Amino acid sequence: MTADKSGQADDARGELAGALLAFKRSFVHIGVFSGVINILMLAPALYMLQVYDRVLASGNEMTLLMLTLILLAMYAFMGGLEWVRSLVVLRLGTGFDRKLAPRVFDAAFSANLRTGRLNAAQPLEDLQQLRQFATGQSLFALFDAPWFPVYLLVMFWFHPLLGWFALAGTLLLMAVGWLNERVSRPHLKRAGELAISSRRDAAANLRNAEAIAGMGMLANLRRRWAGQHLGYVREQNLASARMAKIQGWSKALRMAVQSLALGLGAWLVLAHEMTPGMMIAGSILLGRALAPIDQIIGASRQWTGVKEAERRLSQLLADFPPLARGMDFPRPEGAVAVEQLLAAPPSQTQPVLHGIHFKLEPGETLGVIGPSGAGKTTLARCLVNAWPPLRGKVRLDSAPLDQWRPEALGVLIGYLPQEVQLFAGTVAENIARFGESFGEGDEQKVIAAAQMAGVHELILQLPEGYQTRLGENGLGLSGGQRQRVGLARALFGEPCLVVLDEPNANLDEAGDAMLAQAIGRIKAAGITLVLITHKSNILQQADKLLVLHAGAQADFGPLAEVMQRMQRAAPPRPQPPRQPQPTNRVIPVTTFGTMNFAQRREGA
16 A cells, blocks of 8 residues: 555656656756856956956056957847746746646645545645746756856866865855755744645635624634644744854855955965966856855755645645546436445545435436435435445446546536535626636527526526626525526536435525426426425425435335335324313414414404
8 A cells, every 4th residue: 555655656746747847848948048158157257367367467458348348248148048048937837837737726626526625725836836946046046056067167277276165165055055954844844734724724714704703703713723823933933043043154154255265366366376367256256156056055945845845746646646538428318327326425434325226217307305414415426426436336328427528427417516606707607607618609508597497587686687796605695596596507508417405495485486396397308307305395396206314225216106105104193182272272283394383262
């Protein structure tokens, strides 16, 4: 098992590396530009060398003019190369994001669908952090660092003692940079974990602001969040304090190395072993050689976060490989077959459903009833392929759902979950499922779906009708209105199978009547319908009835037969002894399924 996970993680890292290697041509171009730029970086040192050793010694103004013009031309050329290199890096970052972002988005979607524990935005933030690091200043430092030996060889050419001093100073600065990353790594890692946790909890809490305000939970939740946030701040401060100490010494050491190199050059000049021009040029070259080292040391602050982002992305991509493409089968008629279904929420191993098996002919309506916790919602999610079964199959016209291409299957299925989730956009866009090409034909489909759902007149009463913009989660509509718009979305595009999970949970009596009419229209259209409900008033239109109890199939068959069996199996209700009723006392009158109290007087 460990070897399998390790292999998956390696494949995921290979996926990240492969996304970068797809742009190896761009990296080659960046390397070439960086090489030419670093060669041109020798120009200031050589200019100083010529000025001190030739111009000042000869007093020739024409030589100074020509050297200055050559230097300015080199600077202009170098500036152009820097600009082109930056454009290449920008294109590289954009291409890397386009290649990997859809894959990360799909993996994050699968993780949320299967576990529900992942902060949906975190993988995309990790990808952004990885892209910025891989295509930012650290990339330039990576390409500039290999040119350090060239500068070092020039300093050795000036004088071996100057070269050895530069090498020793560079190694010392690199050791300080390694120590900086080493001492700060644990605190930065812990700070990152706490930051992610606190952001996730804060986002989850703020999504339920209405319940928090209504029950006075703000102080308690704020205190809980503050514990994590302050822990993050504390770890971040500890890491920053240690890094500041080491970076302070590193900065002082770098300045000392450059100053001592200048002093060493002056001593060699006094000893007549170097020229003054070599002294100045050597100091400039040392500063240029140390520049990429400084950049790498500065990037060490980001390195821990980047490694954690890479680890999280690799784990995510390993746990959720690319979605299977599937096949495009011919449009089905709507026959449904469930074969020995064993299912559970993806984050659990204990089955919620076991041994479920039934068949529906095209156009039939199935009612599903059972107590809370019987597995009705789990069955609904398996029927629409939202949750994969542990064992068994769900077939649509003999083709297993997991063999369909997801986009093709989604067009054929309508689903209204218990918690209706609408998205930011217009009412029409929500009903049309945010189709990419929304034209005149789609508008007619939207209206047709709304009319079938019985919500057309309601939408026309909105401020801008179908173009009324909704906020997140359908903000701007009541619970019942959201449910009816969600029903229209489920019916968009003439699906062959519709699954409604508690479609009348938020409806009033008028809404119940419209839902019953909508179910009649669905049946008339020949659409296979699965209706999960606790209310018996809409079961009258069902052809078959499935009874679930404790995750098992308690009964299945034609509606009338199952109802008869349930009535025969139900124990008789004990009748309370009759009590004499005094005159003018309130007499309770019961109706089926509810208890209504009406006041009447005897003899009235």
